[in-house]
Amino acid sequence: MYAYDEIDRTLVNERVSEFRDQVKRRLSGELTEDEFKILRLQNGVYLQLHAYMFRVAIPYGTLATNQLRALAHVARKYDRGYGHFTTRQNIQFNWIKLAELPDALEDLAKVGIHAMQTSGNNMRNVTSDQWAGVAPGEIEDPRIWSELIRQHTTLHPEFSFLPRKFKIAITASDHDRAAIKIHDIGLRLIKNEKGETGFEVLVGGGLGRTPFIAKTIKHFVHGRDILSYIEAILRVYNQYGRRDNIYKARIKILVHELGIEKFSREVEEEWQHIRNSSLQIDDEVIEDIRSRFTYPSYEKLPHMPDELRQAAADPDFEAWRKNSVAPHKVQGYSIVTISLKPIGAPPGDATAEQMDALADLADKYSFGEVRVGHEQNLALPHVAKRDLPALWKALDKLGLATPNVNLITDIIACPGLDYCSLANARSIPIAQELTRRFANHELANLIGRLHINISGCINACGHHHVGHIGILGVEKNGEEVYQITIGGRADENAALGTLIGPGVKFDEVADVIEDVVEAYLALRERPEELFMDTVKRLGVEPFKERVYATR
Numbered sequence: 001m002y003a004y005d006e007i008d009r010t011l012v013n014e015r016v017s018e019f020r021d022q023v024k025r026r027l028s029g030e031l032t033e034d035e036f037k038i039l040r041l042q043n044g045v046y047l048q049l050h051a052y053m054f055r056v057a058i059p060y061g062t063l064a065t066n067q068l069r070a071l072a073h074v075a076r077k078y079d080r081g082y083g084h085f086t087t088r089q090n091i092q093f094n095w096i097k098l099a100e101l102p103d104a105l106e107d108l109a110k111v112g113i114h115a116m117q118t119s120g121n122n123m124r125n126v127t128s129d130q131w132a133g134v135a136p137g138e139i140e141d142p143r144i145w146s147e148l149i150r151q152h153t154t155l156h157p158e159f160s161f162l163p164r165k166f167k168i169a170i171t172a173s174d175h176d177r178a179a180i181k182i183h184d185i186g187l188r189l190i191k192n193e194k195g196e197t198g199f200e201v202l203v204g205g206g207l208g209r210t211p212f213i214a215k216t217i218k219h220f221v222h223g224r225d226i227l228s229y230i231e232a233i234l235r236v237y238n239q240y241g242r243r244d245n246i247y248k249a250r251i252k253i254l255v256h257e258l259g260i261e262k263f264s265r266e267v268e269e270e271w272q273h274i275r276n277s278s279l280q281i282d283d284e285v286i287e288d289i290r291s292r293f294t295y296p297s298y299e300k301l302p303h304m305p306d307e308l309r310q311a312a313a314d315p316d317f318e319a320w321r322k323n324s325v326a327p328h329k330v331q332g333y334s335i336v337t338i339s340l341k342p343i344g345a346p347p348g349d350a351t352a353e354q355m356d357a358l359a360d361l362a363d364k365y366s367f368g369e370v371r372v373g374h375e376q377n378l379a380l381p382h383v384a385k386r387d388l389p390a391l392w393k394a395l396d397k398l399g400l401a402t403p404n405v406n407l408i409t410d411i412i413a414c415p416g417l418d419y420c421s422l423a424n425a426r427s428i429p430i431a432q433e434l435t436r437r438f439a440n441h442e443l444a445n446l447i448g449r450l451h452i453n454i455s456g457c458i459n460a461c462g463h464h465h466v467g468h469i470g471i472l473g474v475e476k477n478g479e480e481v482y483q484i485t486i487g488g489r490a491d492e493n494a495a496l497g498t499l500i501g502p503g504v505k506f507d508e509v510a511d512v513i514e515d516v517v518e519a520y521l522a523l524r525e526r527p528e529e530l531f532m533d534t535v536k537r538l539g540v541e542p543f544k545e546r547v548y549a550t551r
């Protein structure tokens with residue numbers, strides 16, 4: 001966990017009182033909604049279909065249990081008893097009352113949580129691998145660098161009025177769990193031949209109306225130069241980014257229009273001016289941040305404790321363990337993913353009671369730490385293997401032990417028409433129907449790893465372009481129509497899905513997905529061939545034939 005210092009605390013508190021005054025002026029009519037808009041957006045407050053929506057940042061997806069309890073408290077006291085974890089390591093509250101927002105922010109500030117820069121055209125929450133610091137084989141904890149960038153860019157004037165929002169993600173593992181290739185800047189922590197820590201820097205990824213996979217702009221930037229290099233990229237973006245057209249304002253469009261070579265030459269030139277400035281990071285600065293991350297005092301534990309051996313006889317436990325429990329870098333410990341995708345429920349939602357209970361479990365079994373991943377699931381990062389059976393039983397009681405992590409019912413979905421004023425179609429009911437269709441655990445297991453991602457409009461909050469199966473809701477002649485893509489992925493081999501044919505109606509979506517899955521089961525060469533591999537081998541044609549032959 002990272003410990004805030006006095007400067008951080010002062011900043012967060014000052015922000016709350018500033019916002020309290022702004023809300024007061026809005027409520028008294030001194031500010032119009034238009035005037036207020038720019039102010040509220042700087043504090044994560046949107047105006048949605050039914051109410052204000054409040055988006056809170058969870059930097060690099062790490063939460064202490066007192067922070068999770070504070071989120072539960074906000075859900076209970078100021079909202080309708082639940083919160084929605086999103087694809088960007090944020091949590092959203094959908095029914096917040098404006099008059100109470102300053103109090104909610106103040107309650108969160110007490111535990112070092114804020115909503116700064118969770119909306120608006122600025123540097124958004126810097127995201128990272130939810131297994132940061134515990135994943136085996138990681139170069140080093142990527143959160144140290146996420147935190148450095150967070151500190152440097154928070155309320156920094158140069159990054160506060162960018163042409164559009166700006167997102168950075170960092171990974172330090174070969175397997176990318178942070179989806180760095182669909183971010184404005186993606187950073188992959190690596191070591192060079194001399195053993196020095198640095199980054200492969202990628203730029204220009206993003207989803208939305210014009211999706212792009214990020215391109216490598218530089219194969220190695222030394223750690224001490226990373227702030228100046230990022231700043232050089234942002235300066236070029238700030239200078240050339242299209243402010244006249246919101247659809248062309250993201251850096252991905254600039255990179256595409258200039259071409260990566262020209263873009264990187266511009267960045268290189270800018271970088272030479274600022275590289276040896278105060279932006280160069282001293283080792284002490286990094287050491288200071290590193291020292292503020294505390295790690296648990298792990299015990300020396302056996303690789304295979306008796307408790308785990310005994311529990312293995314229970315098929316329900318084994319079903320859960322197989323896909324929820326991952327190896328930890330310390331022997332005798334595991335990383336446990338907690339599915340927020342119970343059958344028939346909106347993906348990513350957690351009730352105040354679940355959050356509180358989970359905080360208790362994290363105190364008991366995970367050194368007081370909880371993580372949030374971009375797949376809208378949570379994780380306990382340091383669970384002793386001997387505690388796995390007891391933890392599973394406790395999670396099951398809370399409705400948090402659905403054994404579907406990475407399976408077909410582990411769906412990512414945006415809120416769509418149920419909440420969002422930009423939506424063209426419903427997303428949540430599609431996700432709910434699909435989880436019911438594939439509720440049978442044997443069937444889901446037989447299918448294996450398969451990610452379905454759903455968005456209710458082209459903005460792509462549900463990451464539909466990079467779903468193994470992507471579902472995009474559009475509006476056609478007043479009706480909801482859904483376009484289906486296959487072959488997308490968001491990991492180290494990130495790719496955009498390919499459309500399989502004309503859109504289908506709301507009622508047909510689940511049938512079509514069943515057809516796609518049946519086609520895969522019939523086409524795969526052997527049970528180990530995953531959906532993505534079959535699509536890669538055969539392309540979309542056989543799937544298209546199967547779906548549209550009878551329609």
Ligand code: HEM
Pocket residue numbers: 046048053085086087088092182206207208209250413414415419420421422459460461462463
């Ligand atoms: C309910 C209110 C929401 C509103 C008004 C909203 C607004 C938007 C807008 C306007 C965009 C498009 C930006 C662009 O042009 O690039 C966008 C993109 C995005 N939003 Fe949301 N959003 C909402 C909810 C969510 C939720 C629930 C999630 C997570 C599940 C989310 C995560 C994202 C992500 C990941 C993108 C990615 C697009 C990219 O990488 O370019 N948003 N959002």
Ligand code: SF4
Pocket residue numbers: 414415416417420421422423424427455456457458459460461462
């Ligand atoms: S994808 Fe569209 S409908 Fe879904 S949350 Fe984002 S803006 Fe709203």
